[in-house]
Amino acid sequence: MNYPNGKPFLRNKTEDRSSRNPYSSKIEYGGRGMTLESDIERSNQYYLRTGKAVIHKKPTPVQIVNVHYPKRSKAVINEAYFRTPSTTDYNGIYKGHYIDFEAKETKNKTSFPLGNIHNHQVEHMRACSQQNGIVFFLIRFKTLDEVYLLPLSKFEFFWQRYCKEVKKSIAVEELRENGYYIPYQYQPRLNYLEAIDKMILDESEDRV
Numbered sequence: 001m002n003y004p005n006g007k008p009f010l011r012n013k014t015e016d017r018s019s020r021n022p023y024s025s026k027i028e029y030g031g032r033g034m035t036l037e038s039d040i041e042r043s044n045q046y047y048l049r050t051g052k053a054v055i056h057k058k059p060t061p062v063q064i065v066n067v068h069y070p071k072r073s074k075a076v077i078n079e080a081y082f083r084t085p086s087t088t089d090y091n092g093i094y095k096g097h098y099i100d101f102e103a104k105e106t107k108n109k110t111s112f113p114l115g116n117i118h119n120h121q122v123e124h125m126r127a128c129s130q131q132n133g134i135v136f137f138l139i140r141f142k143t144l145d146e147v148y149l150l151p152l153s154k155f156e157f158f159w160q161r162y163c164k165e166v167k168k169s170i171a172v173e174e175l176r177e178n179g180y181y182i183p184y185q186y187q188p189r190l191n192y193l194e195a196i197d198k199m200i201l202d203e204s205e206d207r208v
Contacts, residue, residue, distance in 0.1 A: 104137060148180060
């Protein structure tokens with residue numbers, strides 16, 4: 001099986017359990033018109049409601065400086081500053097595992113630019129990984145309507161390449177080969193826990 005660009009489809013070790021090919025999904029609910037953040041939020045609410053996981057978006061550390069009250073029942077923040085650099089977007093607990101991940105989306109059809117990922121975020125993710133946390137990126141190609149889970153262990157190669165100024169982005173083909181495709185569905189909208197299960201299984205096989 002080849003991708004539309006002619007490149008061969010490379011299966012993972014757990015090829016019978018992994019859905020990496022974005023064109024293999026029989027369900028086409030689509031995510032057009034919605035942000036990746038809203039899709040993740042809907043999925044997290046489903047996971048919490050069904051007792052599968054407890055995962056939340058981290059609050060942004062902001063210092064409020066000036067607040068205007070046009071009405072007694074309303075407050076408008078006129079001035080605020082980030083107190084500390086943000087780390088990652090989401091964290092929580094799943095099957096006894098600490099989960100920590102960053103969510104990004106791009107309108108680019110061919111690659112994901114790394115310029116909007118910061119070194120302090122990567123350092124935070126590495127620290128979580130060293131404590132045996134499950135750490136990854138959720139990356140959405142908005143125009144293609146495709147979402148992938150990219151483990152930190154796979155991301156490291158692309159990050160080192162970026163830091164050496166060899167290449168400033170991850171090609172969509174590279175994400176398809178190294179990440180886990182997450183199809184849109186009804187409940188939950190993005191079942192990224194299934195991709196986490198596959199990731200855990202693959203990484204455990206790598207240690208054998």
